[in-house]
Amino acid sequence: MEITLRYIDRQELPGFRQYLLPDTATAVEWEDTDVLAIGAVSGSHSVGAAAAVPDGANGAELTDLFVDEAARGNGIGGVLLQEVMDILAEVGIETLSADYTLKGEELAAMDALLRSAGFTAPALRSRTFMAQSRDYTDHGILGAAFTPSWRTPKDVRAFSELTEEQLTELTAAEDIPEMLSWGLLRGQAEPELSVALVLNGRVAAYLLCEESRDGGFVLLSAVSRQDAPATAFTSLLTDLLNRCFYRRGGHFPFYFSAINEHTERLARGLMRGKCVEYEEHVCFARLSVPEGTEDSAEDGRED
Numbered sequence: 001m002e003i004t005l006r007y008i009d010r011q012e013l014p015g016f017r018q019y020l021l022p023d024t025a026t027a028v029e030w031e032d033t034d035v036l037a038i039g040a041v042s043g044s045h046s047v048g049a050a051a052a053v054p055d056g057a058n059g060a061e062l063t064d065l066f067v068d069e070a071a072r073g074n075g076i077g078g079v080l081l082q083e084v085m086d087i088l089a090e091v092g093i094e095t096l097s098a099d100y101t102l103k104g105e106e107l108a109a110m111d112a113l114l115r116s117a118g119f120t121a122p123a124l125r126s127r128t129f130m131a132q133s134r135d136y137t138d139h140g141i142l143g144a145a146f147t148p149s150w151r152t153p154k155d156v157r158a159f160s161e162l163t164e165e166q167l168t169e170l171t172a173a174e175d176i177p178e179m180l181s182w183g184l185l186r187g188q189a190e191p192e193l194s195v196a197l198v199l200n201g202r203v204a205a206y207l208l209c210e211e212s213r214d215g216g217f218v219l220l221s222a223v224s225r226q227d228a229p230a231t232a233f234t235s236l237l238t239d240l241l242n243r244c245f246y247r248r249g250g251h252f253p254f255y256f257s258a259i260n261e262h263t264e265r266l267a268r269g270l271m272r273g274k275c276v277e278y279e280e281h282v283c284f285a286r287l288s289v290p291e292g293t294e295d296s297a298e299d300g301r302e303d
Contacts, residue, residue: 001042001074005083008037008049015039019049019066022213027053037064038083040076047071050080058094065110081117089287097284101128107279114283122281126257129267130216131275133241134251139272141234145241146251156239157198159206160191166203173225180221182208189220193243195236197228205232207240216253217244 008016010031016039017025027035037051048067055061062084067076085096098119102110111122136142144150159167159182170176171183178184189208196206205228208221219240224232244252256267257280268275 001071001076003040003042003047003074003076003079005079006039006041008039008051012039015041015046016049019046019068020051020064024051024064036060036084036087038080038087040067040080042071048076048080050077050084052084052088052096054093055097058092060088060093060096062096062098065113077113078117081113085117085285085287089289092289093287094289095284095286097282098122099125099280099282101278101280103276103278107281111281114285117285119283119285122283125280125282127264128255128257128278128280129271129275130253130255130278131271132251132253133245135274136241136271142238142241145238146245150238150242152239152242153235155197155199156236157196158192158243159189159194159196159208162196162198162203166196166198166201170203170206175225176223180208180223182206185220193217193240193247195240195243197232197236199227202227204228205236207233207236209240209244211247212253212255214253215248216255217248219254219256222256 006012008020008028010029013025013028016037019039020028020037024035024037028037034054035051036053037049039046040048046068048071049064050062050066051064052060052062062081065077065081067080088096096119098114100110114122133146137146167182171181173181176182182189185208188210190210193209193211194207195209196203198204203225205224206221207219207223210218210220212218222233241254244254
C-alpha cells in the first residue's frame, strides 16, 4: 500500500480527527505549535495518524499512534512512528517516551512496533479494568446504585461539600501515598463525583473520580485510612456509581487501575469477573540527533 505523509494542521484536521485523541485534536485546532501531528494518506483516504508533545527540555512523549483497522498490516504505523522520531531528532529532541493502555493483540502489536523502532522493552506500569455498569444492576451490593431508592449514606460527602480544613488535612496527611493524594490529583478529579467518608469531622476514606473520553468514568484513587471501617470501599463505590449514573443519564463504562493490591482484590471480588483487563506499558527511545543540532537547540534556548 502506497502512502503519503502530511503535517496535520487546523486545515487538515477534519480528515484525521478520528485517529487523534480529543486533547490532541483540540491542540491542533487551537494551533498549538508544541504539538507535532503527522497523518498518513492512501489514495484519497486518511488511514492513520501519530502525534507527540514536548516532555521536558530535551524530551517528548508519543501521545497518539493509530492506524485504521482496514489498513493495518501494511507497515503504516512504523512509517508514522519513524517520521515523528526523525522530525523530533532534527530539532534536537533526544528522547521519546510512550505510555499506553491496551489489551490483547493490540497491546502485543504496539509493544512489537515500538521495540522494532528502537524503544526499550515495554515495562508494566499498572493493570486497568473496565466494567460496564449495566452488568451490575442485579449485583447484591452495587445494584442499589442504579435504583431510585438509593440514598447517600449520612457520613458520605462529595468532595465539593468538604470544608477547606478537611481538604487541607488531606493534602498534608503523611499516611496517604502521594500518588493517591488529593493534592496530586485535584486537577483531574471531579469534586461532584469524588466521594469521602467523614467520621468525627475527619476524612477516613475517599474515592477520586473523573470522566473518561468515551463517556465513562475513571476511578483515580482509593484510600482507606486507619480509622476507616471495613465497609468504607463498597459504600463509597456504590455512592460514586450512583452519582455517575445520574451524571450520564444512563449506563456507562467504568475504569479503575490496580491502585494497590488491597483495592484490586476488593474490586475484583465486587466485579465478579465481569470486566475487561488492560495493561499500561511504558518505554522510551533515544533519538539520533543530527550532529550540530543539539548545539543549535541549546543556543536557541539561551536566546
